[in-house]
Amino acid sequence: MFIVHSFCGVAMTDILRGSPVAEGIDSFLRSRIAGKGITLVAVVSTDDPSMMSYLRSKTKKASSLGISFREIHLPEDIDTDGFISCIEKLNADPEVSSIIVEEPVPRGVDFSYIRGVISPLKDVDCVSYDNLGRLFSGSPRFVPATVLAVLKILDYYRIPVSGREVLVVGRSLTVGKPLASMLSIRGGDLGDATVTLAHSKSRNLNILLSRADVVISAVGKPHLVTGEHIKEGSVVIDVGTNYVDGRLTGDVDTESVVGKASAVTPVPGGVGVVTSSAIFLNAYYSYCLLSGGSDGFRAEDKPF
Numbered sequence: 406m407f408i409v410h411s412f413c414g415v416a417m418t419d420i421l422r423g424s425p426v427a428e429g430i431d432s433f434l435r436s437r438i439a440g441k442g443i444t445l446v447a448v449v450s451t452d453d454p455s456m457m458s459y460l461r462s463k464t465k466k467a468s469s470l471g472i473s474f475r476e477i478h479l480p481e482d483i484d485t486d487g488f489i490s491c492i493e494k495l496n497a498d499p500e501v502s503s504i505i506v507e508e509p510v511p512r513g514v515d516f517s518y519i520r521g522v523i524s525p526l527k528d529v530d531c532v533s534y535d536n537l538g539r540l541f542s543g544s545p546r547f548v549p550a551t552v553l554a555v556l557k558i559l560d561y562y563r564i565p566v567s568g569r570e571v572l573v574v575g576r577s578l579t580v581g582k583p584l585a586s587m588l589s590i591r592g593g594d595l596g597d598a599t600v601t602l603a604h605s606k607s608r609n610l611n612i613l614l615s616r617a618d619v620v621i622s623a624v625g626k627p628h629l630v631t632g633e634h635i636k637e638g639s640v641v642i643d644v645g646t647n648y649v650d651g652r653l654t655g656d657v658d659t660e661s662v663v664g665k666a667s668a669v670t671p672v673p674g675g676v677g678v679v680t681s682s683a684i685f686l687n688a689y690y691s692y693c694l695l696s697g698g699s700d701g702f703r704a705e706d707k708p709f
């Protein structure tokens with residue numbers, strides 16, 4: 406994967422599509438969850454049209470997988486206490502196996518309290534301090550869905566990172582930071598990387614880009630990563646989602662990267678597609694954890 410293919414002197418770049426990766430996850434889930442009462446609840450506090458469309462696609466996916474997906478809509482003027490009391494009810498509800506808080510939360514809600522309250526066993530997007538602490542200590546219980554999606558793509562396309570220079574751009578707790586931590590975990594093809602974590606204050610991003618074997622951009626800025634600056638033969642994973650003139654685009658200027666990178670994920674059709682499946686993979690795992698292994702849980706059910 407780290408060798409640039411060349412045809413008539415022009416380097417060839419593999420397009421790492423998300424659909425085969427997602428299909429693999431979906432068929433694994435279908436084989437496992439039949440007849441099991443898995444219920445994922447999304448706590449939503451915005452009626453933004455893009456959120457509504459995102460929830461519709463989640464509902465469709467859940468129904469195709471046989472998972473029950475419920476939405477709880479909270480008012481935009483809810484405060485931290487009100488939000489906490491909703492989460493506590495879901496924590497205590499034996500019918501609910503997984504909880505996801507759809508961000509952004511309202512201005513009056515301090516998300517750091519939610520991180521402290523959400524049940525770690527139901528916390529399928531790994532927002533709790535308990536799960537983040539485990540992840541950063543090298544013993545993850547859950548991995549955020551987007552991070553899991555990137556790992557699944559690297560695994561499916563057999564892109565080892567062990568011993569390689571990986572540049573993660575973006576340091577959010579949702580994507581960049583846990584991803585950087587996962588890739589530097591000891592052992593395995595998807596660990597042992599030499600990871601650089603860049604952010605808005607990083608100087609000389611272009612120099613960092615020029616020496617990375619694998620670049621993963623999770624920023625939300627179109628054309629942040631261009632072919633001019635990446636290393637020949639590198640792998641470029643584009644997590645970013647941006648709308649430019651109504652069109653979905655990533656952080657990577659794909660056109661300029663093709664011909665120089667050995668592989669790149671497209672937007673749309675790359676990481677996002679896999680993330681939609683990864684959240685349900687985590688939901689299945691939370692169900693396994695809550696049933697204490699009594700319901701046919703096997704070691705391979707751990708998503709990573």
Ligand code: NAP
Binds near residue numbers: 579623624645676
């Ligand atoms: P976020 O919380 O806004 O974090 C963005 C990060 O990018 C921050 O760490 C910020 O640095 C950094 N940054 C901003 N400008 C930069 C620059 N010029 N150079 C280098 N770093 C810069 O965003 P997020 O939630 O992590 O999401 C990142 C992107 O991924 C967004 O486009 C989002 O829509 C997308 N996303 C996609 C999926 C998917 O499934 N495809 C899932 C989740 C998110 P500071 O920390 O210094 O501010």
